[in-house]
Amino acid sequence: MNFFFHLLQLLVFFLCFKQRLCFSATQAMVLPLKTETGLNSQPSNKISFHHNVTLTVELTVGSPPQAVTMVLDTGSELPWLNCKKKTQTLTSVFNPLSSSSYSRIPCISPICQKQTRDLPNPVVCDEEKLCDVFVSYADGSSLEGNLASDTFRIGSLNKPGTLFGCMGLGSSSNPQEDAKTTGLMGMNRGSLSFVTQLGLSKFSYCISGRDSSGVLILGEGNHSWVGNMAYTPLVQMSTPLPSYDRFAYTVKLEGIKVGNKILALEKSILVPDHSGAGQTMVDSGTQFTFLLGPVYTALKNEFLVQTKGVLVPLGDPNFVFQGAMDSCFRVPANQGKLPPLPAVSLMLNGAEMVVGGELLLYRVPGMVKGGDWVYCMTFGNSDLLGIAAFVIGNHHQQNLWMEYDLAKSRLGFVETRCDSAGQRLGLDP
Incomplete structure (x- = not known):
């Protein structure tokens, strides 16, 4: 600033x-x-x-x-x-x-x-x-x-x-x-x-x-009482750049992991370029998480490899959920719950945000293929939205205590049962 x-x-x-x-x-x-x-x-x-x-x-x-x-x-x-x-x-x-x-x-x-x-x-x-x-x-x-x-x-x-x-x-x-x-x-x-x-x-x-x-x-x-938070520094940039939001809560994305495998990504693609495109923003006003095209493709491909035989791909190349999410699957409506899935970890500077379980897939409202529900991966392609940035949305912030510490210029988070947290703070159940 x-x-x-x-x-x-x-x-x-x-x-x-x-x-x-x-x-x-x-x-x-x-x-x-x-x-x-x-x-x-x-x-x-x-x-x-x-x-x-x-x-x-x-x-x-x-x-x-x-x-x-x-x-x-x-x-x-x-x-x-x-x-x-x-x-x-x-x-x-x-x-x-x-x-x-x-x-x-x-x-x-x-x-x-x-x-x-x-x-x-x-x-x-x-x-x-x-x-x-x-x-x-x-x-x-x-x-x-x-x-x-x-x-x-x-x-x-x-x-x-x-x-x-x-x-x-x-x-x-x-x-x-x-x-x-x-x-x-x-x-x-x-x-x-x-x-x-x-x-x-x-x-x-x-x-x-x-x-x-x-x-x-x-x-x-x-x-x-929520536990020890993991903190990552907020990135500061005082020089105005055409594609960079200097007032966003920007963090440094250092890598992405699917299960235990770290994606083979060029380090240069995870940092802003000369125009400022490529910053990583934490945004409560966006629902899902969006990644720049090449990074999204790498995540999508590795997720498909690790879920082969566990998830059935939708098989419709023309279907894109919300204009940016084309990694979709068929899940039997009578299955009850999703099968075990490999977690996706956003590796930040000094902290790791782990997305697992039901947060990885989102059921498309009202869409049925045969007797199957349609689920899409909750990571989307920023390029399809015209957003020149990585955006971490509120869906992947569920059951995390999110702390924005402006005095120390850092973002903290820790896994928490947020329904219980509300009760402990005096909210009605």
């Missing part, structure tokens, strides 16, 4: 201290959560979330408060809310006209001139001379609106003046899923992210694989 970003962080922490607007380890949430006696001597901020394709957090915004549901996304920056008028299909919206604390940001504001991932450069103004915001995603969806501010309430904490995008135009690739959420909570390291605006030095979450629940902790917390 460059000097100006560090200066911004210091300014944010100073304002937090003076105005008592940011999280600290001594604050507790006023959401339907509680801390069990003896677990944390200094209760931290805990939020429950749910997930199917996305992880969602419930909070309130505006004056008087409006309940909103936001997608937890460590892969993006600017928080945004859907400010469209209510329709029959989209009822989860934020109404800025009903909030007395809502404020639109004009183009002449210094914050609008700031160069970030989600604010265009040069500045684009709408017809009312308001700061324009445009975000787009790899699936082809996009949103457009105005930069605004309002009071965000997370439990007992009020955070006036939180910047966000108030989105009213755009297209979506999944309108049914969007109807369940009001917006997106950008959690990367950018200057406009929720993490930076709240002055967080650490946050963590745990996603249950048994149901749709999980726990999110904002702040330090004390969760030593």
Whole structure:
């Protein structure tokens, strides 16, 4: 990160201290959560979330408060809310006209001139001379609106003046899923992210694989009972490159192992090239894990070799699940459970993320071949999506306690029963 970003962080922490607007380890949430006696001597901020394709957090915004549901996304920056008028299909919206604390940001504001991932450069103004915001995603969806501010309430904490995008135009690739959420909570390291605006030095979450629940902790917390974490450094790059996201949670991928065999990969393909393409990002807003084409092909081929006689390939070269996953298999519907499979290990700098068992395959909803279900490997080809990066999605983060330690610039994780973790932290079972 460059000097100006560090200066911004210091300014944010100073304002937090003076105005008592940011999280600290001594604050507790006023959401339907509680801390069990003896677990944390200094209760931290805990939020429950749910997930199917996305992880969602419930909070309130505006004056008087409006309940909103936001997608937890460590892969993006600017928080945004859907400010469209209510329709029959989209009822989860934020109404800025009903909030007395809502404020639109004009183009002449210094914050609008700031160069970030989600604010265009040069500045684009709408017809009312308001700061324009445009975000787009790899699936082809996009949103457009105005930069605004309002009071965000997370439990007992009020955070006036939180910047966000108030989105009213755009297209979506999944309108049914969007109807369940009001917006997106950008959690990367950018200057406009929720993490930076709240002055967080650490946050963590745990996603249950048994149901749709999980726990999110904002702040330090004390969760030593989860076991010893493995840590990998977050990669820093201050020089802007066209294909590199400097504010993502980037780690160093050093290799991939299938069973006990390490894939024969050129080391150069696992590191960013001269344009920045090839970084490895940890992204809670993406469901599956995606690998650059040559690496995906090597993994696919070795997985086929090691599962020969165990899994029956689909045999349809034209079928590609979600546009990027073409390693698919037939599993008898009456089989009950998947056969034993070789684990796939992502070998990171100082840590190893092991993906095994049912997390390796995903059943394609509604697709049946004869009397067989269709399952696809949960690793996809980044090239088919037009993503010039490795992306570790939330499916492979299930039942791992994931800790984002910004103060020490590292990512930690340890295998945990996340349903039990939620109960230990006072969540309803």
